[in-house]
Amino acid sequence: MPLVKRRKSAIAAIKWLSAISDLAMGRRRGPRLLIYHQVGARSGLEMDLEPEAFEMQLDWMTERGEIVDLDTALARWDTPGSDRLYVLTFDDGHLSLFENAFPLMVHRRVPFTLYVTTAPLESDGRLHGDERMALMSWDHLRAMQRSGLMTVGAHGHLHLDARIHPQSVLAEDIQRCNDLLMKRLGVEPRHFAYPWGHRSDAAEVLVKQHYHSAAIGSQAYPGGRIDIHRISRIPVMYSDGSAALFIRKMWGGFRLEAMLRSLKDRLAP
DSSP: OHHHHHHHHHHHHHHHHHHHHHHHHHOOOEEEEEEEEEEOOOOOOOOOOOOOOHHHHOOOOOOHHHOOOHHHHTTTTTSSSGGGGGEEEEEEHHHHHHHIIIHHHHHHHHEEEEEEEEEGGGTSSSSSGOTBBBOOOHHHHHHHHHOOOOEEEOOOSSSTTTTSSSSHHHHHHHHHHHHHHHHHHHHOOOOOEEGGGGGOOOOOOOHHHHSSSSEOOSSSSSSSSSSTTOOOEEEEEGGGGGGHHHHHHHHOOOHHHHHHHHHHHHOOO
16 A cells, blocks of 8 residues: 555544544533644645635534634633634634635634734745745735734744743744734734644743733643643644544544644654
8 A cells, every 4th residue: 555545544543543532531621722724725734624624614613503712712611512612723824724714714704813923924925935835925914804803813933843942032933923913913912822732831931921822732631620821722634624523523622633643742842
């Protein structure tokens, strides 16, 4: 079997095992904060969701629950029925969000949060210079602002991994991001998402000084009261595109998949 097919088969197996293991662990608590990146960018990356799948997901969430903005979800975290609240969060600011996902959200009038990485918007418009990851311009962001649907969050200036950079570098990066969001969009961001989904103790000190909340990537066993500066999110990927998988992921969060991802990150930061 070719390597690509073996990889797809392994991903599918992990997802269905995760769905089964979620049944034993019980329904995930609290609002579902979903991580999206690209929608219809044709990048070939796992983070690039098909527009048809994204549209299906919007309709399913709207019919089964309520898509709310981030502040509403945080305020209602421990209230009855909060597990049927959905928050759409997008990382980085990919051009395909503006071209393919934004029109679908405008049509349905659903709110969303965009955690913006600012350096590429000031230079070549590519995240880490990767041609597969074209980002929006400031004009695109201003157009989305005018919709009244977007909450602007910070995602760092250079998209740095907090685990491998000193606090002084992270402090400068955070400040640069905040300054640009204020200068270009007139926004003082209240919310932050750690690039790559990874936090550190040194970074968290800074983040608590600057932001009301902070989001990480996926967490294997979320539970108890929410830590507003370590909010666990659920990544939605290309391989989650089928209705059956997406529905199961919304029920339990695929905690086994998150645990395996966390283990991989610890072994190879």
